[in-house]
Amino acid sequence: MKFSWWWFFGGNFLDALIGPNLFFPGEPFLLAAGYALHNGFISGIIFVFIGGFLGDQISYCIGRKQGYNGRRWLTRRIPKTRRPFAKAKLALNKRGPLVVAVARLLGPVAWIMPFLAGSYAMSWTVFTLYSLIGLLLGVGQFVILGYMLAAGIHLLPDLTPIILFFSEHSLLIISVIIASVCSAFFYRKKHKSRWFGIAACWVVVLCGMNYVHFFISDAYAYESPTLKNNEYSVTFDSLTLNKTTNLQTITDLSTLEYKTYPGLAPVYQAQPINIVLVGSKPNTLMKELGWIENKTFSRDNVSMKKYLSLMAQDLPPISDLYWNQQPQWSAYQQTGNLLQRNHIRWWYAGSLTTTGEQVWLGAISYDNHLKVAHYKGIITVLHAIDPDVDVERDSLAQHAQNKGWQVSFERFASPAAFSKSSHYFSDGQVAVITLM
Secondary structure (H helix, E strand, O other): OOHHHHHHHHHHHHHOOOOOOHHOHHHHHHHHHHHHHHHOHHHHHHHHHHHHHHHHHHHHHHHHHHHHHHHHHHHOOOOOOOOHHHHHHHHHHHHHHHHHHHHHOOHHHHHHHHHHHOOOOOOOOHHHHHHHHHHHHHHHHHHHHHHHHHOHHHHHHOOHHHHHHHHHHHHHHHHHHHHHHHHHHHHHOOOHHHHHHHHHHHHHHHHHHHHHHHOOOOOOOEEEOHHHHHEEEEEEEEEOOEEEEEEEEEOHHOOOOOOEEEOOOOOOOOOEEEEEEOOHHHHHHHHHHHOOOOOOOOOOOHHHHHHHHHHHHOOEEEEOEEEEEOOOEEEEOOOOOOOOOOEEEEEEEEEEOOOOOOOEEEEEEEEEEEEEEOOOOEEEEEEOOOOEHHHHHHHHHHHHHOOEEEEEEEEEOEEEOOOOOOOOOEEOOEEEEEEO
């Protein structure tokens, strides 16, 4: 692309010159100068600055020579300048030179500020100094933006995580708004029982939010995963997020991510992956070790009636965790009760390049009580994990070894305390289990 110096100079000169600047936009030329800079054309920036500087100087001189008569003539011929003149005059009286420096950030005020500074006899030295500062601010912001656009829109903040956050938390946001409005209503009643009403309002709304989330909404809707010829392809549809994930072959187990999250938006605390199963599907290992398969909300159609039935059997559904933004393929638990149980979730990670064997990742832990948790965009009550998750990893590895499976330990992560409260820990080692 070819650029000419006069194009940049003329564009910003007319944008700064009183009169033409009321009709002539300079932003496209500033953006183009930034775009040209990314392509190695430095002169564009030099000439937009020169054009802007001369335009400001001439506008100042016109204001200095014409003064009051010039303002009257301009406001009569162009009525829309009256409001900017009034605002600029007030700003000059209050802040003086500082206003000249920031005028280019004040919209229409920038059109007539140099002219107005001259008409009110501001010192030329003071005007020149502060107008140069304003020129650097006003021109620089568009030049930088043009440069970023030329370099690629990816340099700008990615809105995808923000959109995902609000999509995933939309039910919580709506619930908080409803509860807040109801609370305001009860508070204005000024009755002695208003605090009871406010508390009851929040309890009812939060319970309703949980019911809608787990049993009515499509928060867990996605296309069921399938495994064919050691290749994995699945389309997820969670709220507004559509994501197709193709898991490729794995050259080295250490390259995998050994963290999983209780939601899709990047705001959740991680939980550790601490089991790797190579060459076999999890159901084979789980069956040999006597584990019971659980229902999950993402994989099974769990109604309220079914949920209560599972609770009565001490087999409540296991909450979903997400690895690589996919929910677990399966979940298992050992015999336990509603508050205490060992459980593990499994994800398919791909196949080894060398042998073609399947690789499955597992997160095993022990539930020992209940807690209020931030989970998948809502506030709900979930099982809490025992602090030492490595104990469960070591126990499963030992039982698998006793059944004839090959077990080794690899340090694929660093020792870490997970969650803000650091309420569970891992030494970073992963138990690699292989069928002998």
